[in-house]
Amino acid sequence: xxxxxxxxxxxxxxxxxxxxxxxxxxMGPEHVAYGMRTSFGLPHVTPxxxxxxxxxxxxPGNGELIALAGVLWCxxxxxxxxxxxxxxxxxARGLPAEDVARGVGLExxxxxxxxEADEWxxxxxxxxxLAAVLDLSLEDLVTVTGREPKLAMMLRSAVTTxxxxxxxxxxxxxxxxxxxxxxxxxxxxxxxxxxxVPTLSWGGGGPAGADADDAGRDFLERIVxxxxxxxxxxxxxxxxx
Numbered sequence: 001x002x003x004x005x006x007x008x009x010x011x012x013x014x015x016x017x018x019x020x021x022x023x024x025x026x027m028g029p030e031h032v033a034y035g036m037r038t039s040f041g042l043p044h045v046t047p048x049x050x051x052x053x054x055x056x057x058x059x060p061g062n063g064e065l066i067a068l069a070g071v072l073w074c075x076x077x078x079x080x081x082x083x084x085x086x087x088x089x090x091x092a093r094g095l096p097a098e099d100v101a102r103g104v105g106l107e108x109x110x111x112x113x114x115x116e117a118d119e120w121x122x123x124x125x126x127x128x129x130l131a132a133v134l135d136l137s138l139e140d141l142v143t144v145t146g147r148e149p150k151l152a153m154m155l156r157s158a159v160t161t162x163x164x165x166x167x168x169x170x171x172x173x174x175x176x177x178x179x180x181x182x183x184x185x186x187x188x189x190x191x192x193x194x195x196x197v198p199t200l201s202w203g204g205g206g207p208a209g210a211d212a213d214d215a216g217r218d219f220l221e222r223i224v225x226x227x228x229x230x231x232x233x234x235x236x237x238x239x240x241x
Contacts, residue, residue, distance in 0.1 A: 012081035012088070013065070019054040021072045021079075029054075032071050040067035062091060069094070086144045087115045089134045103133035120145040138174060139228045147173060148224055155223045158185045159192040176231075184230040191226075192219050 029047035077092035101111035158166035
């Protein structure tokens with residue numbers, strides 16, 4: 001049975017970047033369309049379609065994105081927003097699935113299924129290889145390997161209870177030095193508790209308590225982003241890589 005699969009969602013396209021790159025090259029939409037038709041075999045691409053991409057009215061597919069990058073003399077990654085999924089990171093690097101599967105030691109079909117389901121099931125060794133092949137930061141690796149929800153749960157518990165109890169489990173989850181994790185958890189705990197002081201002082205009643213509740217809720221919802229920001233800030237301050 002050979003059935004045409006439904007087209008997969010394309011990575012987030014950066015329309016302003018596409019227009020900026022085109023104008024920097026002194027090209028018009030007609031030049032881009034001509035290049036994509038003649039050099040990349042995409043006869044359906046017209047100047048109007050190029051303009052629609054740049055205005056955010058349409059989004060190029062995978063093949064169109066790669067061709068557009070070729071015409072604009074840039075990498076596909078320069079034409080997409082910040083990648084989040086495994087597939088988006090691969091496309092941002094301009095790599096075929098075959099290369100990634102080979103690089104991490106997986107059968108192509110097994111890798112493609114993980115990518116389609118957006119569920120990484122590789123071993124720790126394969127995860128390390130994935131980070132190398134796709135040039136992933138630790139933050140990106142945690143996201144694409146599905147560890148972010150567990151990290152968020154640990155971080156919320158750390159800032160609302162005793163942060164010291166979570167230094168080891170967070171460090172193990174991320175394979176980060178405990179010293180680095182400890183600095184970050186202590187800072188986050190201090191910041192969160194400081195936001196909740198009005199609630200503690202006023203018994204949670206009145207405008208002050210409500211504001212603190214809102215601030216605390218927002219803090220917990222964005223706890224993972226705050227954690228990585230703290231890690232980066234500490235790295236700059238103390239010179240950690």
